[in-house]
Amino acid sequence: MRRLPFKSKPVYKNPLKAPLIIPWALSTTAMSRSSLIFNALLLSCSVQLSSYLYSRWTKKQRTAQELNGGLPDPDSLHDFNLETATTRNHLYENKPVRIPYFQTMAHQPMHINNWIEIDKDLKWYIDQKAQVIKEQGKHVIDSLPENDAGCGELMEILVDYLPKRYPTLFEHIDCKGGGIWNKVTGERLTGLEGRIGVDALMVCSRLVEDDFLMGREREDGHVYFTGGLVAFPGFYLLSKKINKSLRIVHAPVPYFNEKILLSVERTLKRFAPNEPFERTSWEIVDDRDLFLQSGCGSGFAGAVDNIAKIGEADGRLSESQHPKDLYFRVDHQTFRKLPRTKAIIFGVHPIMKRLEDFADSPLVPALLAKAHEEGDNKLMDYKLAPLYQDRMLPYLRELHAQQIEKGLIRGDEDVSHFRELIRVEEGQSFPSTQTSLVNPTESEMAVRAEQAHF
Secondary structure (H helix, E strand, O other): OOOOOOOOOOOOOOHHHOOOOOOHHHHHHHHHHHHHHHHHHHHHHHHHHHHHHHHHHHHHHHHHHHHOOOOOOOOOOOOOOHHHOOOOOHHHHOOOOOOOOOOOOOOEEOOHHHOOOOOOOHHHHHHHHHHHHHHHHHHOEEEOHHHHHHHHHHHHHHHHHHHHHOOOOEEEEOOOOOEEEEOOOOEEEEOOOOOOHHHHHHHHHOOOOOEEEEEEEOOOOOEEEEEEEOOOOOOOOHHHHOOOEHHHHOOOOOOHHHHHHHHHHHHHHHOOOOOOEEEEEEEEEOOOOOOOOHHHOOEOOEOOOOHHHHHHHOOOOOOOOOHHHOEEEEEEEEEEEOOOOOOEEEEEEEEEEEHHHHHHOOOHHHHHHHHHHHOOHHHHHHOOHHHOHHHHHHHHHHHHHHHHHHOOOOOOOOHHHHHHHOOHHHOOOOOOOOOOOOOOOHHHHHHHHHHHOO
């Protein structure tokens, strides 16, 4: 067999002039290998990126849980409508009015969702709080040195909480020192990192309706009030309570020291950061002055004397005060212990309902009437009931009769079972009528006009 002569490949002196020869079999294999290498690198990068992002997310979650003492984040209210928002009806949710009425702590575990409640009057509350702080200063906002770090921790937790719970109202600001945007007031509070004491409390005052009284256990084993922001106190001033023990502060409260001081103090010392709880107290007031010290110049109702001021002078309500415009004030009290500083936080959110708002609450007018008629005299005197109950009781009976006429009640029910008339399990909700506090009532305007002549 004749062998073909071997032909060597031509040699080109200038490689650029050489023809392009693509060995297809070899190029396919090479490209396949390149593709595999590329895909492997891409997969490796994807895994590393996913691992990095997951580690950051878990670190963020871990940091949030550490900040909140192991409590979960609140559920987000993405469809929250501030224009119609009301708080929970604490007359139903908690047990502030009891038959028979007696002194008790009456607390219950609190879901983290319920720590901060916001209603349609948020901006009004914040504006009024700013006015009180400007006029009253250290009487309503102060902090002892041992409490300053706790103020900073409270601010951190609040700033972390609000955008998570109310994303339509608040937003984190990514800036040096961190910040928060209050979309309701339009304020952008920045450079928050490192703020402590009153400076941190001032940030809190621009965000929510709640006040925050603060305390801690000292070496003698007792709990002392060490500072806070208390612009809407009811009948006391922070300046009169700071640096004093629970026993001294509650000395004027009937039966407190004798019956429940030890259990209250034991609870406050023992409960953990992941064991928040709540309770609700109540009183009857006659105007929107949440500071309730008109004589001190709070300015909510001008120079009009209210129940708090009248009580000091053993006077009586103005004849211009219609009972429908009396307010049932509940203070939603929340209790949290901060994980880092161990500060005890007493949150207080005053919520006001006009008595007329209870017209659609079955048996509630009768409940309030019975609490006043049969309540312990010392407790009712402490609430200043003698100043207003003669005016209020006939109106409550009138509301009760209207409820019978409308078929809301029969009239022979046990008033202590009023909650059972609302069948939540059948889709009914607790009555939520809540008059806005932005505008004065007819009675408030009439009393203003009356006192303007003197």
